[in-house]
Amino acid sequence: MVAQKVVVESVSAHEMTLHEAAEMLDVHYMTAYRYVRLGLLPAHKAAGTWRVLLSDLRQFQGQNPEPIDVEDSRKKNVLWWERLEARLLAGDGSGAWAVVEAALVAGVSVEDIYTKVLSPAMVSIGDQWARGDLEIYYEHQASAIVGRIMGRLGPRFVGRGRTKGSIVVGAPQGERHGLVVSMVADLLRQRGWEVFDLGADLPAQSFIAAVKNTPDVVAACVSVTSPSARDAACELIAALREASGDAVPIYVGGAAVLSAPDAEELGAHGWASNVDVLVGLLEQG
Structure with missing residues (x-):
């Protein structure tokens, strides 16, 4: 033939x-x-x-x-976030999960899946939208897929034994980026804290009520990704400090908070440039 x-x-x-x-x-x-x-x-x-x-x-x-050899390729040092980004932009949820599974098989830790695969892929897509290279629906589509992936990975972050106390995490009113809040929540759970994830776009009074009603609360964490949400974050932090009598440390982080003086200007007790820094602040008390 x-x-x-x-x-x-x-x-x-x-x-x-x-x-x-x-x-x-x-x-x-x-x-x-x-x-x-x-x-x-x-x-x-x-x-x-x-x-x-x-x-x-x-x-x-x-x-x-x-x-x-596909199996061999999984074990090599590859940029998993770029492979994931391609699947996210294609709207391929099953393919995105396959990339995550391949990375896990290759030895990438669940924590690194969040910080070195999911997060860089979403940052890249967000940057492309900000430059005008992508329509906003691409970012929404990718966020939905990543949210489902995190839903599947989330139970792996739950620690065992006694907790180090309770932490309330959330984003101020007008801040619509909720994935980063959920990522931080899962990563803190893995480190031994009980975490209450309030999500994004929360009115200040509701945030305050959550802190007041959370037993053994040791800190509140505020995520600010959009510069337009900085004023709301400043108001939220001031209200939280007043409501708690300054007894609950408040830490702030996110793409819109660029330095420790920046965090101080917003009224926070400390700046969490990443999860490891946040853990250090929490353990110092």
């Missing part, structure tokens, strides 16, 4: 179906599909069909002149 020539132009001069890409790579379709699911080969879905840009295929072939 004479092998049929692959006609790349069947889709366009610049892209092809995944079936055609598999033929050009000389691999089975399911192998090519796994390349896509693991973020090794960029692809997008159109009219229910996976399609690959010719430029992406050529780059993939240049990096991998022979069919690659």
